[in-house]
Amino acid sequence: MKIMVAIANYGTKNAKYAARLIREYQAMPFDVDIFVLSEAPKDYGKEVNVLVGLPSPDPWSLPFAHKRLFADHAEDYDLFIYTEDDTLIREENLRAYLGASEALGEGLLPGFVRYELYPDGSKNYTDIHGPYHWLPDSVRQAGEYVYVRLSNLHSACYMLTRSQLRQAIRSGGFLVEPHSGRYDLICSAGTDPYTRCGFTRVICLSHLAEFELHHLSNAYLDRVGLDEDEYRLQIDALLEVLRNERSAAELFAAEKPLDTSAWDKLYYEPCRNDLALRVPSAAYEILSIGCGWGKTEEQLVAQGKRVTAIPLDAVIGRLAEARGVTVLPPDFAEAFRRLEGNTFDAILLSDVLQHLPDPVEVLQKLSAYLGPDGVMVGAVPNLNLNRRIIGRLRAKSNKWTQLNGSFRKMGMHRPSALMLKAWLKKSGFNMQAVSYSGFSSTRSWTGLVSLLPDSLTAANIVFTAGRLPD
Structure with missing residues (x-):
């Protein structure tokens, strides 16, 4: 299998994490070509391609550079991976994505949930905070897979198979100018397949461990996110919804049809x-x-x-x-x-x-x-x-x-x-x-x-x- 990986790496702050990602991809038993998207020349080794240049004057537009790269090589690879420079994807995550994509069928893209590690080794799940929440009425089962939607579409990365990338390009929503809205520039580059290309992102509850990614920088510890106990309580509750043991209803529409999440109801509201x-x-x-x-x-x-x-x-x-x-x-x-x-x-x-x-x-x-x-x-x-x-x-x-x-x-x-x-x-x-x-x-x-x-x-x-x- 031939894989193209694009890593967005601005500045030098996350250089050690980018190097860690590169070693992980190079150790995989696949034919992997690695491209680092950067604002300046960098040396990550002779086998890593460093592409220098910003899609727009705004430095936050850097992640959008991966889209033209993918489109220009859409027929050259079997799998395309876009990732920020501190999100670690392992071989088991990659194989899990391919297996779930085949089982779930066209239109559904398996997504990932990031975690960070406390000094004692316990996890903090950073993608679940503020207004972002599970959508109970979306819990479904397809064969061995139980899946659900999470309102936060951002996990700092995504994968597309060759056929999925073709579909994204045909949609007209993939090759677009850098933009922001409900998500900022950096996040929009990684969520466009779901917001503009017609795909629905789902989280595989039945295979959850295989879709968890370590956010290496641990940037959100003690700031946002759920601890392991709270996370597991919600997963159990979602499975109860699937078994009709718990309601799938929502009290009212908490997410607004606006290009900002600023006015959404907070699910994780601090103590008032x-x-x-x-x-x-x-x-x-x-x-x-x-x-x-x-x-x-x-x-x-x-x-x-x-x-x-x-x-x-x-x-x-x-x-x-x-x-x-x-x-x-x-x-x-x-x-x-x-x-x-x-x-x-x-x-x-x-x-x-x-x-x-x-x-x-x-x-x-x-x-x-x-x-x-x-x-x-x-x-x-x-x-x-x-x-x-x-x-x-x-x-x-x-x-x-x-x-x-x-x-x-x-x-x-x-x-x-x-x-x-x-x-x-x-x-x-x-x-x-x-x-x-x-x-x-x-x-x-x-x-x-x-x-x-x-x-x-x-x-x-x-x-x-x-x-x-x-």
Whole structure:
């Protein structure tokens, strides 16, 4: 088998990892040609081809150089591998890809999940963080393979067989100019086969170890990702979905149809202390709506409160269960049915209302589950018109320009304090307190920001509400 490998290697920071990758490929029992894509001449040995040049003036465009290389040699190799310079692919990963590609059939591309290693040898799975999540309703079985989709399409590499590369080129989405959108320039180069060429990326749960890759730089340890226990809990939950033992539903569409992930609902939200502190100390029964992995809820449990949650989905809900939260099905109708006759001292809504097609409808239904002296505590992004204008002026990304259109177009509302107050009033609630949190620390704006009202500079609106008197 003849293989072409393209390694994107900018600068010298990752030179030792690139050299490690090269040794791995050279040790494989295949005919492997290695090409290093670089901004400057480098010496990785006489058997390694170093191609110098950027596709555009932006240095982050370097990874796109592999596309023309692959296209020019589309008939010369059996397998094409693109990778960043610190992602280690072994022979077993390569063979696993070929076996799964044949079994899964046309249109599905087996993907990889990266891990990093702690000093004690335990793993941190870096690709699962923030808004990225498993798609429970995509779990399928084909012969010996059980597979599922992961919303994060980036794993710093991909493989294509000759026939798959032909199909990618024919799609018109492969040979494109460097671009960014939902992913930045570097990541877009490695995700285009899935986002622009018509392929669907899947993770093979049944052969998971064969599709795990070591991210050699360990750049994200203690920053993002899941530890091994949390990772395995989710895999087990996905297999329960396959056996119809756990719901495949999603509470609402957390991922927006926009060229940015900035406005997606976070599945791995850090503990919201700004919300937890607003829950009265005397409140015991807490209902959380749109719960992710349960960091905020865990803090409330640690305070001796009993927390019940309607999760974003039943897979992320498994992590909340492990934190002591009672988890209901991720379906409003079914969850409300199970809650009949129960009332709560506080209801938590962390960045949920803007994602609901009709926030008033859900709020009205929630009113039946709030006790007479109970409070609703929540947060929404601060997206009033003036705040959006300020955002555009300061923007270093496209996230603000994407906030243009109706809910039908964006999959979200653009909340302001006035909009929030109107939603609550129509639902039978009275806004008791409102404040702003999450202020910019951008150096060039710090002085000016301190002179502007909170409504123009804060990222979040935090509120407390109670039921209107009868």
